[in-house]
Amino acid sequence: MDNFLVNYTLHLADSNLILAQRNAEWCGHGPILEQDIAITNISLDLLGTSRNFYQYAATLINQNIKSAESEAPPLEGFGEASEDALAYLRTEREFKNCLLVEQPNGDWAQTVLRQFFFSAYQFLLYEKLQHSTDEQLTAIAAKALKEVTYHQRWSSEWVIRLGDGTEESHQRMLKAIDELWPYTGELFMPANYELEAGFDVTLLKDDWMKKITAVFEEATLPIPEKTFMHSGGKIGVHTEHLGFILTDLQYVQRAYPNCEW
Numbered sequence: 001m002d003n004f005l006v007n008y009t010l011h012l013a014d015s016n017l018i019l020a021q022r023n024a025e026w027c028g029h030g031p032i033l034e035q036d037i038a039i040t041n042i043s044l045d046l047l048g049t050s051r052n053f054y055q056y057a058a059t060l061i062n063q064n065i066k067s068a069e070s071e072a073p074p075l076e077g078f079g080e081a082s083e084d085a086l087a088y089l090r091t092e093r094e095f096k097n098c099l100l101v102e103q104p105n106g107d108w109a110q111t112v113l114r115q116f117f118f119s120a121y122q123f124l125l126y127e128k129l130q131h132s133t134d135e136q137l138t139a140i141a142a143k144a145l146k147e148v149t150y151h152q153r154w155s156s157e158w159v160i161r162l163g164d165g166t167e168e169s170h171q172r173m174l175k176a177i178d179e180l181w182p183y184t185g186e187l188f189m190p191a192n193y194e195l196e197a198g199f200d201v202t203l204l205k206d207d208w209m210k211k212i213t214a215v216f217e218e219a220t221l222p223i224p225e226k227t228f229m230h231s232g233g234k235i236g237v238h239t240e241h242l243g244f245i246l247t248d249l250q251y252v253q254r255a256y257p258n259c260e261w
Contacts, residue, residue, distance in 0.1 A: 004196035005134070006060045007096065010086065011193070011234055013053030014097035017087060018242070019118060020046035021249055022105060031108055038154060042115065045147040052140045054083035088253035092242045096191075099233040100183040102242045109162050109172035114180055116155035120211045121187045122148045124204045133198075156215045163219025173221055185229025194234075 023043040030036025061081040100118055105111045126148060129141035162169040188205040216223055232238065252259065 003064070004193040006057055006064070007191075007193035008197040008199065009053050009057040009060065009137070011096040011191070013050045013057060013086065014095045015101050015118075016046045016050035016053065017249075018095070018097045018245060019101035019115075020044070020050060021245055022101065022103075023111070023115070025105055026111065039111070042151055042154070045144075045151065049140065049144045049147070050087075051083055052143070054086045056136050056140065057086060058082050084253070088250045092238050092246055093236040095238065095242060095246070096234050096236060097238075097242075098183075098186050099230055099239060100180065100187065102233070102239060102245060103180060103183060104241060106176065106179060107172055108158075109169065110176040110179055112155050112158035112162070113173065113176040115151060116159050116215070117180060117184050117212070118187075119148055119152040119155055120208055121204065123152050124207050125199075125201070128199065128204070159215055159221070160219040163216070163221040170220070173219065177221065177224060181224045182227050182230050185227075186231040186233060189229075189231050189234075191234040 020043045023039050023046065026036065026039045027043070028036065030039055058081040065080075098118075100114060103110075103114060105114075123145070126141040126145040129137055130145065132138045132141070159173065163173045164170070188201050188208070190199075190201050194201060213223055230239075
């Protein structure tokens with residue numbers, strides 16, 4: 001089993017997990033009860049998808065170890081790989097999530113825009129993954145696509161509502177665009193393991209831009225001009241925010257190793 005498939009699966013799992021953790025910070029703090037529940041349910045969807053990818057990655061890693069066909073080692077101090085080990089026992093430099101999902105929630109405008117950017121990307125990605133030669137990735141993508149369809153619709157409606165709403169809501173959306181747009185380019189910068197796994201994300205960019213442009217036009221929001229794009233998350237080079245996210249996420253497992261509940 002090739003390591004590039006392990007790394008690609010971990011990348012997919014990590015991006016879902018970190019965005020789930022970010023969105024979960026809104027639980028009990030949403031602007032109204034209905035939307036508090038909506039963002040929490042989206043977090044649970046993302047968490048469920050991340051579990052499916054982690055379980056598959058753990059299977060691949062353990063197969064590598066048993067067959068001795070690769071250099072993929074077991075996770076130190078945890079024996080065989082598992083979804084819990086992959087989520088709780090890796091450091092920020094080992095996480096492969098894109099930088100966009102680890103950005104702070106900011107206000108409601110920034111949160112829903114981050115979700116829209118990423119959901120529009122995930123929708124296109126999972127459509128392609130459904131036709132993968134890897135049956136497990138195909139199955140996970142098919143299930144997740146149903147959920148992401150809702151995520152994209154929900155977040156785009158909020159972008160339009162805020163962008164074409166009051167003067168204040170419009171200004172908040174403009175600020176959110178300034179904050180998040182420089183992290184969208186990385187979505188379409190393929191890491192080596194993506195290319196080796198046969199998934200060229202550059203092919204998704206045009207359709208993504210069409211979706212973003214259509215929603216922004218309805219929201220009376222401008223598409224930013226050419227901007228410097230940050231990258232590195234896919235290969236473990238992250239912003240300072242990820243370390244704080246993992247501190248919260250991994251605290252119990254690291255404080256009480258191998259605990260079960």
